[in-house]
Amino acid sequence: MKKNKLNIALIGLGNIGSYLYKYLQENKKILSKKNNCIPEIIYVSAKNKNKKRNIKINKNKWLKNYLDSTILKNVDVIVELIGGAEGAAKKLVFNALKNKKHVVTANKALIAKYGDQLSKIAEKNKVNLEFEAAVCGGVPIIRSLKEGLIANKISRVYGIFNGTSNYILSNMDKDRKSFNDVLFDAKRKGYAESNPISDLNGDDVASKLKILSSLCFNSFINHKIHVEGINSIDSFDIDNANKLGYKIKLLGVAEIINNKVYQRVHPTLIKQSSYIASIDGVLNAVIVDGKPVGENVIQGEGAGPEATTSALVSDISSILRGNVKFPFSISSKERKSLNYSNIAERTFSAYLRFEVFDRPGVLSKITNIFSKNKVSIKRLIQNPNKSKKFSSIVIITHNSKDKSLVKIIKQIEKKPYITKKPKLIRIGTN
Amino acid sequence: MKKNKLNIALIGLGNIGSYLYKYLQENKKILSKKNNCIPEIIYVSAKNKNKKRNIKINKNKWLKNYLDSTILKNVDVIVELIGGAEGAAKKLVFNALKNKKHVVTANKALIAKYGDQLSKIAEKNKVNLEFEAAVCGGVPIIRSLKEGLIANKISRVYGIFNGTSNYILSNMDKDRKSFNDVLFDAKRKGYAESNPISDLNGDDVASKLKILSSLCFNSFINHKIHVEGINSIDSFDIDNANKLGYKIKLLGVAEIINNKVYQRVHPTLIKQSSYIASIDGVLNAVIVDGKPVGENVIQGEGAGPEATTSALVSDISSILRGNVKFPFSISSKERKSLNYSNIAERTFSAYLRFEVFDRPGVLSKITNIFSKNKVSIKRLIQNPNKSKKFSSIVIITHNSKDKSLVKIIKQIEKKPYITKKPKLIRIGTN
Numbered sequence: 001m002k003k004n005k006l007n008i009a010l011i012g013l014g015n016i017g018s019y020l021y022k023y024l025q026e027n028k029k030i031l032s033k034k035n036n037c038i039p040e041i042i043y044v045s046a047k048n049k050n051k052k053r054n055i056k057i058n059k060n061k062w063l064k065n066y067l068d069s070t071i072l073k074n075v076d077v078i079v080e081l082i083g084g085a086e087g088a089a090k091k092l093v094f095n096a097l098k099n100k101k102h103v104v105t106a107n108k109a110l111i112a113k114y115g116d117q118l119s120k121i122a123e124k125n126k127v128n129l130e131f132e133a134a135v136c137g138g139v140p141i142i143r144s145l146k147e148g149l150i151a152n153k154i155s156r157v158y159g160i161f162n163g164t165s166n167y168i169l170s171n172m173d174k175d176r177k178s179f180n181d182v183l184f185d186a187k188r189k190g191y192a193e194s195n196p197i198s199d200l201n202g203d204d205v206a207s208k209l210k211i212l213s214s215l216c217f218n219s220f221i222n223h224k225i226h227v228e229g230i231n232s233i234d235s236f237d238i239d240n241a242n243k244l245g246y247k248i249k250l251l252g253v254a255e256i257i258n259n260k261v262y263q264r265v266h267p268t269l270i271k272q273s274s275y276i277a278s279i280d281g282v283l284n285a286v287i288v289d290g291k292p293v294g295e296n297v298i299q300g301e302g303a304g305p306e307a308t309t310s311a312l313v314s315d316i317s318s319i320l321r322g323n324v325k326f327p328f329s330i331s332s333k334e335r336k337s338l339n340y341s342n343i344a345e346r347t348f349s350a351y352l353r354f355e356v357f358d359r360p361g362v363l364s365k366i367t368n369i370f371s372k373n374k375v376s377i378k379r380l381i382q383n384p385n386k387s388k389k390f391s392s393i394v395i396i397t398h399n400s401k402d403k404s405l406v407k408i409i410k411q412i413e414k415k416p417y418i419t420k421k422p423k424l425i426r427i428g429t430n
Numbered sequence: 431m432k433k434n435k436l437n438i439a440l441i442g443l444g445n446i447g448s449y450l451y452k453y454l455q456e457n458k459k460i461l462s463k464k465n466n467c468i469p470e471i472i473y474v475s476a477k478n479k480n481k482k483r484n485i486k487i488n489k490n491k492w493l494k495n496y497l498d499s500t501i502l503k504n505v506d507v508i509v510e511l512i513g514g515a516e517g518a519a520k521k522l523v524f525n526a527l528k529n530k531k532h533v534v535t536a537n538k539a540l541i542a543k544y545g546d547q548l549s550k551i552a553e554k555n556k557v558n559l560e561f562e563a564a565v566c567g568g569v570p571i572i573r574s575l576k577e578g579l580i581a582n583k584i585s586r587v588y589g590i591f592n593g594t595s596n597y598i599l600s601n602m603d604k605d606r607k608s609f610n611d612v613l614f615d616a617k618r619k620g621y622a623e624s625n626p627i628s629d630l631n632g633d634d635v636a637s638k639l640k641i642l643s644s645l646c647f648n649s650f651i652n653h654k655i656h657v658e659g660i661n662s663i664d665s666f667d668i669d670n671a672n673k674l675g676y677k678i679k680l681l682g683v684a685e686i687i688n689n690k691v692y693q694r695v696h697p698t699l700i701k702q703s704s705y706i707a708s709i710d711g712v713l714n715a716v717i718v719d720g721k722p723v724g725e726n727v728i729q730g731e732g733a734g735p736e737a738t739t740s741a742l743v744s745d746i747s748s749i750l751r752g753n754v755k756f757p758f759s760i761s762s763k764e765r766k767s768l769n770y771s772n773i774a775e776r777t778f779s780a781y782l783r784f785e786v787f788d789r790p791g792v793l794s795k796i797t798n799i800f801s802k803n804k805v806s807i808k809r810l811i812q813n814p815n816k817s818k819k820f821s822s823i824v825i826i827t828h829n830s831k832d833k834s835l836v837k838i839i840k841q842i843e844k845k846p847y848i849t850k851k852p853k854l855i856r857i858g859t860n
Contacts, residue, residue, distance in 0.1 A: 019722075023581070030760075033760055138726060143574070144574060144578060147570075147748065148562070148574060148744050149740065149744065150464060151739060151744060275708065291736070292737070293730060294730065294731045294736060294737060296568060296728075296729070298728050299726070306724060310722050313580065314578050314579065314581060317580045323751060331463065
């Protein structure tokens, strides 16, 4: 029988946990009315109990050990806000589901790594495992895929899934500043963490993409994925992109082409006039191509306590309403093992940039390597340095196999006329 | 106990009904797996049984009378695709809910007019009344408001809710064609119905806005709404907008300002650089401002059998999963009667256009009327006609009460120097 009250243990009281605690206190009445069930936080736990927080928590709510929440009989739902794929978060979520507690988590790393295993336990024990907050907080994409867009056979999901890197790329463009200057600025404003490695190297996007991909394609999570971050993008690339009518965006893309799945995260040149090029700052956007619906776009704030709380509360509400659902939209028994292909086999038009000593014959040596690899050149721009000792060669190719493009880079980067590591930025979303 | 099969009667077999029928036949297996329940169409009905359709329907599925679906014990769900706020559709849906059948409908006119009454019957009888397909088909906004964004206190919902009028406005702009030429073209391509009155006069948007507004604000449906269509927009307005850095869009806006609700549908000048200005053609976009989530955007195809089927199937799936929910997100007992204000009291910056005989003194007479009404002018452009007998005066005002703007129009339109009905187009979304 459906309960009229669910008891929640909230584990992790950083910015997000504290905001959620306050939100649930202030909005208990309206949530109870909408979901016909009262959400009651009866326990909390955090690494540092004595840290200054903006909330008042009754002393007897504090658990002695966070793992007690998984054993105590009066706990129905555990909200995990510890973070990280291993350690405490992993222990908590596995134990919670094993002991038939519903779980709500914002932990993308954990779900991307152990989502398949966790999902099987949740299904066996008929409890919910909800992770809307793990993917683009303020964008209700998980629930839309599981419910609003449930009718659709999805062939592609892509978008901007990381606010920090998008903030950096759009501000390098807008303010004509260097990567490091904008990063410094982003840290100061709280748009980048003190250690933003996983935001910048593409790993954060990769976790989100793996989760979305498995939801969209009814498949198990697959770790075959090409990941590049934005670390090597410099102002000159941004300027070149502008001159050519593009913006540079860090995209995550999962797509099915001829029954093969490609998962990839990399900086991409996007036409200035396209929708995705207009997504600036810390915004996130997810685009889904499905049949029969066509193209669907959802856009919102990607992170921060506010947007994440919106997602967490939507998960908690779903549990309050008493809907036990498959965590990945379909039973684990029905999820498929698809054929995942390497990006090397996909074709792209691409931007390649070579910094060279400006000597006679260099250009023809470079174009010769393109020709030997059967990659045809659509456009070539040579910019001599002021000193005229160095030159920058930018080449836009026609559609070519990715492996040929990479091979060209590898062949040319060893040449004595090269002064800097050459660059490859893929173009477009098609 | 949750059934493992639900029997559906599909009433109405036009383009959408036929597409849905085919879709459900082809996707029964995957939907059954995702929702743990089989959707089975056991009856159909349509005005013209013998019309040529692209589907094969077993003879014994045809009902003698469509209303039998509301009585037959083996029917669980009725999908109403008749359309119209009165007559057959109204009879069907009221009877269905009274007889404890779940209802799925794409009928915006019916829900905008009778949604409150219908909702009370559905709640009393513990059945679902679902209408995702009634508002912007391919945009899963209803489910997002009820579930993905459930945490949020919404202060404004607005957007482009009518594909036909948006197609006309964007093509008048893109192709520099007249309203009538583009309308003719839209009819030929199937983007406008043979009788597109409610698409062009704003009524279609008004129905959708009333539904969204009541969902966003937890209030009853309210019919205090200002409605203008696009019929009076001409190429010269589009050109002026472009020169001034704007696009003209038909917006629906529901907003709470100082505890008063304003509902309005009218052509609006939107900054070219804004997101909403980029929504062209038959696309729809809904923007929600809420706390804590911030701004949220959902964009997709607005109409057509494909997008509408995506919405209908999401509603059917919700019923298959066995979630009986409040049709308007919250119990009728808890829905509020808010304070609705007239647009006359709201302030706008606005574009006013006067076509006049080009005589000395006319300009000063016009500006004098502005000044008497305490409306200050931000910008004034006077374009003499080639013959120099006529002149066009475009005025952009500072923020002013809407009633003052309307008063100015009314005072000036009677003057002997006026050659055409003057125009008022409000600016911006703030």
